[in-house]
Amino acid sequence: MTRIVLGVGASHSTLMNTHWEETVHKDEAGRFRDALYAARDRIAAARPDTVVLVGSNHFRGFWLDLIPSFTIGVGECVASGESGTPKGPQPVDEELARHVAGSLVEGGRFDVAFSARLQIDHGQSHAIQYLLAGLDVRIVPIVVNVFAPPLPTLARCDALGRAVREAVEAFPGERRVAVIGSGGLSHRLPWPDWRSPDGEDEEFMVRAWLDGRNNWQDYDARRREIIRAARAAINPEFDDAFLAMVEKGELHRITAYTTERLEEAAGNGAQEVRTWLVMAAALGHVPGRRLAYEAVPEWLTGMAVAVIEPENHGRVPA
Incomplete structure (x- = not known):
């Protein structure tokens, strides 16, 4: 019998790797990093065979020539390795x-895209680096479009998580499965709506997203300069309310937000909370536990880690 035994939500930032020494808020950064390691220990203790890894893509695997809402990696999976990530x-x-891919389609629930040669970036490999370090597990990568509008609605992401849960539990083999949602929380990236770029930097970014499939490294230096010049826009009040929903098993309430309202409240980078929502829905929205929340302006982001342990609620047999 296959069961989902653990869920983890965790923020990511490549600036952890590239600008740790320049980070002024060292105590906050250290507490967040310690929480990642604590979550990694919880994953190890849960003994998963496989991790369903839900993340975003920052225009290194998907480009404006083709942007599916949801993509499942069903074959080769290669991490781009930017900024010190795997x-x-x-x-x-x-x-x-x-x-999982077949069940979603054949069950009439989702016409998901699939890739037999998927490229992922730090939207998932950051989690591999910090949450799966040293663990002998395989992954099922799921990529959610969170940066190229139109985005899948939050309600649709919640439905995807529920459908993934059903598909995993119907798998005829024996698996212990953990689910990770990587991304968020509140932050604003200097990334334009690709449909209406305003100014030279935004036009550069859109051109990189359109043309960078085979040469993204050529665009990366200026791209990172633009990001590093951005000012932090963190909303701790939103983040605290979001984590309270996780703790109460009520993250489905976030589906009341439209894409536009979510950006107004917590920045365009907060669209990544879709990955947490998929994860929480796959765990049946049982209550979770906050391990850390730190606002780290140098990383532009409200950094959080939370775990959902369904066996504490009688959902998983010992």
């Missing part, structure tokens, strides 16, 4: 991944 092939549980 690089190269990642181990995929192809049997489970293909079962």
